[in-house]
Amino acid sequence: MARWEAGAAGRFREAAMELYAERGYEQTTVAEIAEKAGLTARTFFRHFTDKREVLFAGSSDLRDGMVTAVRQAPASASPVSAVGEALDVAAKFLGRDHAMSRRRHAIIMANPELLERELIKMATLATALAAALGERGVPEPDAGLAAQAGIVVLQVAFRRWVESEAPADLAAGMRDGLARLQTVIAR
């Protein structure tokens, strides 16, 4: 496996992923992660607020990308289509490395505490999208509903993508999911 990361945060992330996958999240201590990364537990907590956060490093980049997509959608675009643009960005961001996404997903699904953290990241994302829609003049509760609906599509499509062994086209899966949500909810 390539070691593209030289920084401390990256070394911690690598070490944590391997140990979490190998012996499970709960059975791994921060001291062990630090040792494997060649650093100390104290330094770990300087980089990450807690033992879970090490798996959720890139989440703010995803959020920023999606928010920007909503902002940059044509002024004439409806809330759903602005959300659709954000989903395209998300697909590009999340769809890069199927193998590592599968590994990470397996680790998270195996532990409720990690799942909790994943969910709050998604909730934060939804709030940010709703705010971006609000800037476009979409009133509440519509902005919140459209944003949350987008997150639902993202989650369902991502889960299907990551649970299939072959790396399908995530962007297509998201567009598909949105269309299915529209029809299933229509009546």
Added chain:
Amino acid sequence: MARWEAGAAGRFREAAMELYAERGYEQTTVAEIAEKAGLTARTFFRHFTDKREVLFAGSSDLRDGMVTAVRQAPASASPVSAVGEALDVAAKFLGRDHAMSRRRHAIIMANPELLERELIKMATLATALAAALGERGVPEPDAGLAAQAGIVVLQVAFRRWVESEAPADLAAGMRDGLARLQTVIAR
């Protein structure tokens, strides 16, 4: 305030709510809750898996009620309308005590860890609803999408209800939210 609960779990719940509201969740130790309830910390952990869970006692009742509603919907009912029945049940369940809901909601919103727990309860609920829809013959990903969409409506409507000072009609708010989701997502 009436004390309808004599059992240990209820005493813990009361004590925890008061202390969390008074001095915050993090600043409250389990030992303090136990003392206030007239029991010990060890007993607390016999009733609740962790310090957060004490605030989420009734969540399985809500889940069971909503699942039953989906199961009992007429066989001819569409996925959305089965979900609508479940939302009616949820409104009845959650809409009982506006004042206490506000207190509880304020506590949860004030602490990210509690919010995480709330979110995982909602995710569990969504999974259960999706399974119930599956039993009715709704295929994936439609079942998952419809269930998650229902949870979105529940959350948005509940938040608006609990954040308004006057106790409005929660069931009406839910039906309203569902209708708005339908129109906002339609195009």
Added chain:
DNA sequence: GTCTATAGTGCGATAGAC
């Protein structure tokens, strides 16, 4: 980089209900 509070667990003892 060390020290400490406290969440949470394992095991065992006790006491009451039946």
Added chain:
DNA sequence: GTCTATCGCACTATAGAC
């Protein structure tokens, strides 16, 4: 006698304080 609820004690690891 069994079953269940509680308590006591020792222990580990996280997370924050100093």
